[in-house]
Amino acid sequence: MSCEQITRRRFLQGGGCALVTLTSLGFAPGAVVPVVAATGSGTGNDRSYPMPSADGVTIDRRAQVILVRVSGKVAAMSLACPHENAVVKWLAKDGRFQCSKHDSQYTPNGTYTSGHATRNLDRFPIRRDGNSVVVSLDRVFHSDQNLQAWAAATVEV
Numbered sequence: 429m430s431c432e433q434i435t436r437r438r439f440l441q442g443g444g445c446a447l448v449t450l451t452s453l454g455f456a457p458g459a460v461v462p463v464v465a466a467t468g469s470g471t472g473n474d475r476s477y478p479m480p481s482a483d484g485v486t487i488d489r490r491a492q493v494i495l496v497r498v499s500g501k502v503a504a505m506s507l508a509c510p511h512e513n514a515v516v517k518w519l520a521k522d523g524r525f526q527c528s529k530h531d532s533q534y535t536p537n538g539t540y541t542s543g544h545a546t547r548n549l550d551r552f553p554i555r556r557d558g559n560s561v562v563v564s565l566d567r568v569f570h571s572d573q574n575l576q577a578w579a580a581a582t583v584e585v
Contacts, residue, residue, distance in 0.1 A: 468493065473566035479559050479585070485518045485536070493552065493563055494518075494525075498536045501582040504552040504563040505538045510570070511545040525549065540571075547572040551581040 468475025468488050480486060480497035487494055492507040494516070509516050514529030524541070525534040532543025540548045548571035553564040561583055569578040 468563065470562070473564055475563045475565060476557065476560045477563065479556070479561055487518070491563075491565060493565070494549075495561065495563070496536055496538070497585060500585050501537075502554065502561055502585060503537055503582045504554045504561070506550040506552070506568060508550075509545055510547050510550055511543070516549065548578065551578050553581055554583055556583045 468477050468491050470476045475488065475491050475493065477486065477488070477495055480495060480502060483497050483499075485494060485496050487507065489507070494505045494507050496503050496505065507515055509527035509529065509532055511527060511530060511532055514527050516525045516527050516532075516534065518524075519526050523536060525536070525538070526532070527543060527545065530544040532545035533541045534549050535541060538549035538551060540546070550568045550570055553567055553569070555562050555564075569581050571578040
């Protein structure tokens, strides 16, 4: 068996695994997850955002909040990587977040997959209010300290 055949086989196996992973996350093959810039409204520690109408990423740089709608749920996460608080960016072509400093990687729902970080992206408490979601900025859930609260910090669409 030549090296070319092995490389091709590994490529096809890897591509199949990636396709299954994206499909299980709610992304159809070739789907584009849009990124939208927004500024939440509200006073004090609560910010209100329109309920995302489709899967996608909404970033509020002023409040340092990422809203993600994926697989029928919306979560609000910190824009900072938990490793050294560098900004995370959305890589649409890869369907994931990545730290801008040390390249830690996260799934769309904020789950850590690789890199220097040791936990998932931090999540803010979130609640639904009619056609909006309200994010409370006065608390944050760390997955390594309170995984149950972190996992529950979502709203159903």
